[in-house]
Structure formats: structure tokens, C-alpha cells
Amino acid sequence: MLSIIILGTGTVAKHLAGALDKAEGVQLTQVVGRNQNQLQWFSNLASTSTNFLEIEEADVYLIAVKDDAIVDVSKYLVEKKGIVAHVSGATPMDYLPMENRAVFYPMQSFTEGRPLNFKTIPFCIEANWEASAKTLKIVASRLSDNVYDIDSQQRKKLHLAAMYVNNFSNYLYGVGEKLCLEDGIPFDLLKPLILETAQKIQVMSPKEAQTGPARRGDEKTMQAHLNLLHDEKQIEIYTLFSEAIKKVYEEKL
Amino acid sequence: MLSIIILGTGTVAKHLAGALDKAEGVQLTQVVGRNQNQLQWFSNLASTSTNFLEIEEADVYLIAVKDDAIVDVSKYLVEKKGIVAHVSGATPMDYLPMENRAVFYPMQSFTEGRPLNFKTIPFCIEANWEASAKTLKIVASRLSDNVYDIDSQQRKKLHLAAMYVNNFSNYLYGVGEKLCLEDGIPFDLLKPLILETAQKIQVMSPKEAQTGPARRGDEKTMQAHLNLLHDEKQIEIYTLFSEAIKKVYEEKL
Structure with missing residues (x-):
């Protein structure tokens, strides 16, 4: 004991x-x-x-x-x-x-x-x-x-990686909630999607699991989305992530 | 029928x-x-x-x-x-x-x-x-x-909100994976955290659920994290989210 x-x-x-x-x-x-x-x-x-x-x-x-x-x-x-x-x-x-x-x-x-x-x-x-x-x-x-x-070096890195998957994802949930509430949509509508996104990653790599207009290179939808946004931070996030996701799949071609 | x-x-x-x-x-x-x-x-x-x-x-x-x-x-x-x-x-x-x-x-x-x-x-x-x-x-x-x-306007907004909670979160999972693999850490170590982050949001608001150095205003940890990063996109994301999260909780004070 x-x-x-x-x-x-x-x-x-x-x-x-x-x-x-x-x-x-x-x-x-x-x-x-x-x-x-x-x-x-x-x-x-x-x-x-x-x-x-x-x-x-x-x-x-x-x-x-x-x-x-x-x-x-x-x-x-x-x-x-x-x-x-x-x-x-x-x-x-x-x-x-x-x-x-x-x-x-x-x-x-x-x-x-x-x-x-x-x-x-x-x-x-x-x-x-x-x-x-x-x-x-x-x-x-x-x-x-x-x-x-x-080891300590790895743990430091792991702790940093946790910022992205936990703190920053949670902030994105908050953006999603804000966008919903602006138009009277209950945040509940996003919850099953949030859960499925996290569950999918338990068995698939993030690269496989990626979906959406940026992955498809669908500029029309991305432009339509940007037109709906007014908040500067939301626009900045949308643009940054769309560019980053596009880059991952362009490299693949 | x-x-x-x-x-x-x-x-x-x-x-x-x-x-x-x-x-x-x-x-x-x-x-x-x-x-x-x-x-x-x-x-x-x-x-x-x-x-x-x-x-x-x-x-x-x-x-x-x-x-x-x-x-x-x-x-x-x-x-x-x-x-x-x-x-x-x-x-x-x-x-x-x-x-x-x-x-x-x-x-x-x-x-x-x-x-x-x-x-x-x-x-x-x-x-x-x-x-x-x-x-x-x-x-x-x-x-x-x-x-x-x-209605159609709400659905358009909902679809946009889904980009943030699904596509962009998934991209963050990919960043987490990349940071782990750089130091020989299995991505599996992040998976329970990813799931818990998504499960927590089923019962708590994103604002309540937020944790981490940006929420606490812990500049020392944030600087240590930035020192570990080399990739420009990762730095850009770290800075953008830390600023955005800090802003949410400063407004609260």
C-alpha cells in the first residue's frame, strides 16, 4: 500500500x-x-x-x-x-x-x-x-x-498544445454562441455539432476530419460568410483560419 | 404514413x-x-x-x-x-x-x-x-x-457559426497534433482534453468554461508559450486568441 x-x-x-x-x-x-x-x-x-x-x-x-x-x-x-x-x-x-x-x-x-x-x-x-x-x-x-x-520539455509543449485545443476552441464556441444569439438562434443548436467534432477526432486525424468551404476552396461561400460578419475579431479569425486551412490542402495537391 | x-x-x-x-x-x-x-x-x-x-x-x-x-x-x-x-x-x-x-x-x-x-x-x-x-x-x-x-437568414448565420465551432476548432486540433508530434508526444494525450472541452460546453456557457493564462491575465505563461513557437501561423493564432480572451474578461471587470 x-x-x-x-x-x-x-x-x-x-x-x-x-x-x-x-x-x-x-x-x-x-x-x-x-x-x-x-x-x-x-x-x-x-x-x-x-x-x-x-x-x-x-x-x-x-x-x-x-x-x-x-x-x-x-x-x-x-x-x-x-x-x-x-x-x-x-x-x-x-x-x-x-x-x-x-x-x-x-x-x-x-x-x-x-x-x-x-x-x-x-x-x-x-x-x-x-x-x-x-x-x-x-x-x-x-x-x-x-x-x-x-519529460519537462515535452510537458511544456503539451501544455502549450492544450491552449489550442482547449482554451482557443472554447473561445471559438463563444464566437459561435454570439453569432447565434444575434439572430435569436438558441446556442443549443450548435452543441451536438461541437460534440461530434470532438468525438470524430478520437478516431480520425484532424486533417482527415476537416470539412468546410476553406478545405474545398469554395471562395463563394467564404465571401458570403465574410459579408455576414461585422465584428473585427470575428473577421480576423475567419480570414486567418480560412487561409491556414486552404494552405494545408493546397500543399497536399 | x-x-x-x-x-x-x-x-x-x-x-x-x-x-x-x-x-x-x-x-x-x-x-x-x-x-x-x-x-x-x-x-x-x-x-x-x-x-x-x-x-x-x-x-x-x-x-x-x-x-x-x-x-x-x-x-x-x-x-x-x-x-x-x-x-x-x-x-x-x-x-x-x-x-x-x-x-x-x-x-x-x-x-x-x-x-x-x-x-x-x-x-x-x-x-x-x-x-x-x-x-x-x-x-x-x-x-x-x-x-x-x-428561417433562411437564421440558417445562414447558423451555418456561419458552425464554421467557428467545427471547422476552425478542428483546425486547432490539428495545430495541437503538430505541436505534440514535433516533440514525440502522441496526439492521444490531447484527446481526452478535446472531448472534455466539448462536453463541458453542453452544460456550461463558453464564458464560464473558459480557462487558461489569457483568462487569468497571466502574462508570464503567455510569454513562455510564445517563446516555444516558431511557426508564424501558430504565433498569429496564439496572439489573436489571447488578446480576444483577455478582452472578454477585462470587459467583465
């Missing part, structure tokens, strides 16, 4: 604690965080403390705090023998000062109170010591079927 | 024929199209013909051909008494020359051979005659739980 302590009480900490609680072969023994209110959420799952000087002994310490607090929290763990891993996509492993340092990064967007199927979440593991990588992979495999070796 | 004839043998025609075949209270009686090979696909579902002069009588004719062929095909239907509807998002209803004209537009991206749950597909109905709108809504409600009155 591997014992695990979580540092932090935010959204990722909650998701991890909930998943660890249900997993076999691992035991969440303590959660430490400054925020007394948030700590209460964890009180059924493990012992809790607001005092970082009272961190217990464990096999694995997971630092699940805001990126700019990781180094500060890690200072309370330098004397520990267990593996100290942060769970951040954007932070290099070597920001951690101890020898037995590591990263335990779940590649997903966590929303407070919104349950996720952990089995499908890719866990990205990196460790300074080989034995620690092995231990963290055992922990990750108790939570998920998808465990990967990903 | 409403009798229905489909004109056209492409992807949308196939999806509609398959769904009509399973639906109650409607009967697909004939499929007419020039392409003999494609027509064979329909031969178990209805009678077929390559001759547009042999179109039978029916309650509803669904023109499911490429947008620029709709008007040509409609000419073979001017003498018919039934409702003549095209299934296109981008084509105004009034392109059809007959009085009993209409639109029967399923708002979804159809892929050859990829099954869809029709029950969730929004059907957009427009008709020149009120009685015909009523009939088409009966047909649509046999296929789907989501049936809407959408």
Missing part, C-alpha cells in the same frame, strides 16, 4: 483526492493546505492540517497548488524521504529543490464539482530517480489506463 | 435514408441520383433510379445534393404536388422555384460511414406554406427530439 499526501486544496487537489480514495493499492493519508474552508472538503478522505510544518511521512507527496506557489510549498518537504512530485503542466521538474523530485501531471482540464472519468486521463510521469518514476507509474496506473513518460 | 423521396446519393442522403428507414410513420419510397454506384447503397431501403424524369409521387421530396446542384435538381420537381425541401445550411429557401418549397436542414457534420445519434440532431425547418412546415416537423420529430423553426 503506497501512502500519499496532497499539498493544496484547489480543484486539482480535490479531483486527485477523490480518485485516490476510490483507487486500490494507494492510500491518501493527509491533505495539507492553508485554506481551512477548502480543507473541510477533504476531511472525510484523510487527516487534514493547515500547518505545513505538520506534514506527515508518506511514500509520495503531491504538490497541487498554483504554479507560483509550488517552490514555496516544496521548501517544507526538503527533509522528507518520500517522492515529491508537483502536478503542474507548465512547471519544470527541476524547480523542485530535493533530489527525489518528480512530476505527476494529469493531462485534463478540471472543473470544480464536475466529475471526470479518471481511467481515460493521460498521466504524464517524470522523475529524477528511476525508482521514483516506477513508483509514480504504479500510482498513476491505479487511477488511469493511460500513463506516459513525459 | 408520409412518403418521402430523396434526391441525391451523397453522405447526407445516406444518413437521412438510414434514419428514415428506422423511423416510424414515414416511408422512404425512392432515391434518385445520377451516380449508379452510390445508388446501390440505397437499394435495400427503397426503389432507386438514375433518371430524374422518373421521380415518383410522394408527400415530401428531400433534395440532398451539393449546394450548386440544388436549383438544377429542383427543376425536375416543379410539377410535383408534394413538399420540395432542400437539406442545405447555406442555401436560401427561395432558390427553389416551386410554391410548395421548404428547407429540412439537419444541423450536424455528417461523415461517410460514421453513425450518428439522430435523436440529438437539431432539425431546422422552414417552409413557404404553413401546412408544409407542419408536415416537415412531423417528419423531423420522427427522427429527432430537437426540431426548430429557423
Whole structure:
């Protein structure tokens, strides 16, 4: 049985604690965080403390705090023998000062109170010591079927790639919503399309899955679309993406 | 029992024929199209013909051909008494020359051979005659739980909104894939995130669902991301979206 302590009480900490609680072969023994209110959420799952000087002994310490607090929290763990891993996509492993340092990064967007199927979440593991990588992979495999070796450089890139597929796609959903509401169309009409677009990509490459006037080189439809737009940002996005998509398929010819 | 004839043998025609075949209270009686090979696909579902002069009588004719062929095909239907509807998002209803004209537009991206749950597909109905709108809504409600009155102006706007949430999001998935592959990261790592982003929007507004450094105004992370990028289009997209997202949340303050 591997014992695990979580540092932090935010959204990722909650998701991890909930998943660890249900997993076999691992035991969440303590959660430490400054925020007394948030700590209460964890009180059924493990012992809790607001005092970082009272961190217990464990096999694995997971630092699940805001990126700019990781180094500060890690200072309370330098004397520990267990593996100290942060769970951040954007932070290099070597920001951690101890020898037995590591990263335990779940590649997903966590929303407070919104349950996720952990089995499908890719866990990205990196460790300074080989034995620690092995231990963290055992922990990750108790939570998920998808465990990967990903080094700090790759993780940085992955985190950047996530901006495009998550943050920027979500912004496009917002543009779609705005265009609908302008003409009294419920945003609900776009939702099945949004879902299908994301589901299709699970089994097809983005290049195969691409449809629409820019792929076909259908200038007439693109011009008609531009004529409907008034907002400068929307026009800029339309033009930029149409040019970019056209280029992909021209190269192919 | 409403009798229905489909004109056209492409992807949308196939999806509609398959769904009509399973639906109650409607009967697909004939499929007419020039392409003999494609027509064979329909031969178990209805009678077929390559001759547009042999179109039978029916309650509803669904023109499911490429947008620029709709008007040509409609000419073979001017003498018919039934409702003549095209299934296109981008084509105004009034392109059809007959009085009993209409639109029967399923708002979804159809892929050859990829099954869809029709029950969730929004059907957009427009008709020149009120009685015909009523009939088409009966047909649509046999296929789907989501049936809407959408006029030509709205449909044009909806089709434009679909560019953003489908075509442009898919292009972003391609950028994500490219960034991953550059550093030997399997694209699979992004897939659960892509799905969660689309699933989240089913129950939250895009504005609520937005995450990431641009929303937080985290300039440090944004600069670090830009430093990782080399491709001009990727930089342009990153900058454009970050500015646009920042603007949404600055307005909120």
C-alpha cells in the first residue's frame, strides 16, 4: 500500500483526492493546505492540517497548488524521504529543490464539482530517480489506463498544445454562441455539432476530419460568410483560419 | 404514413435514408441520383433510379445534393404536388422555384460511414406554406427530439457559426497534433482534453468554461508559450486568441 499526501486544496487537489480514495493499492493519508474552508472538503478522505510544518511521512507527496506557489510549498518537504512530485503542466521538474523530485501531471482540464472519468486521463510521469518514476507509474496506473513518460520539455509543449485545443476552441464556441444569439438562434443548436467534432477526432486525424468551404476552396461561400460578419475579431479569425486551412490542402495537391 | 423521396446519393442522403428507414410513420419510397454506384447503397431501403424524369409521387421530396446542384435538381420537381425541401445550411429557401418549397436542414457534420445519434440532431425547418412546415416537423420529430423553426437568414448565420465551432476548432486540433508530434508526444494525450472541452460546453456557457493564462491575465505563461513557437501561423493564432480572451474578461471587470 503506497501512502500519499496532497499539498493544496484547489480543484486539482480535490479531483486527485477523490480518485485516490476510490483507487486500490494507494492510500491518501493527509491533505495539507492553508485554506481551512477548502480543507473541510477533504476531511472525510484523510487527516487534514493547515500547518505545513505538520506534514506527515508518506511514500509520495503531491504538490497541487498554483504554479507560483509550488517552490514555496516544496521548501517544507526538503527533509522528507518520500517522492515529491508537483502536478503542474507548465512547471519544470527541476524547480523542485530535493533530489527525489518528480512530476505527476494529469493531462485534463478540471472543473470544480464536475466529475471526470479518471481511467481515460493521460498521466504524464517524470522523475529524477528511476525508482521514483516506477513508483509514480504504479500510482498513476491505479487511477488511469493511460500513463506516459513525459519529460519537462515535452510537458511544456503539451501544455502549450492544450491552449489550442482547449482554451482557443472554447473561445471559438463563444464566437459561435454570439453569432447565434444575434439572430435569436438558441446556442443549443450548435452543441451536438461541437460534440461530434470532438468525438470524430478520437478516431480520425484532424486533417482527415476537416470539412468546410476553406478545405474545398469554395471562395463563394467564404465571401458570403465574410459579408455576414461585422465584428473585427470575428473577421480576423475567419480570414486567418480560412487561409491556414486552404494552405494545408493546397500543399497536399 | 408520409412518403418521402430523396434526391441525391451523397453522405447526407445516406444518413437521412438510414434514419428514415428506422423511423416510424414515414416511408422512404425512392432515391434518385445520377451516380449508379452510390445508388446501390440505397437499394435495400427503397426503389432507386438514375433518371430524374422518373421521380415518383410522394408527400415530401428531400433534395440532398451539393449546394450548386440544388436549383438544377429542383427543376425536375416543379410539377410535383408534394413538399420540395432542400437539406442545405447555406442555401436560401427561395432558390427553389416551386410554391410548395421548404428547407429540412439537419444541423450536424455528417461523415461517410460514421453513425450518428439522430435523436440529438437539431432539425431546422422552414417552409413557404404553413401546412408544409407542419408536415416537415412531423417528419423531423420522427427522427429527432430537437426540431426548430429557423428561417433562411437564421440558417445562414447558423451555418456561419458552425464554421467557428467545427471547422476552425478542428483546425486547432490539428495545430495541437503538430505541436505534440514535433516533440514525440502522441496526439492521444490531447484527446481526452478535446472531448472534455466539448462536453463541458453542453452544460456550461463558453464564458464560464473558459480557462487558461489569457483568462487569468497571466502574462508570464503567455510569454513562455510564445517563446516555444516558431511557426508564424501558430504565433498569429496564439496572439489573436489571447488578446480576444483577455478582452472578454477585462470587459467583465
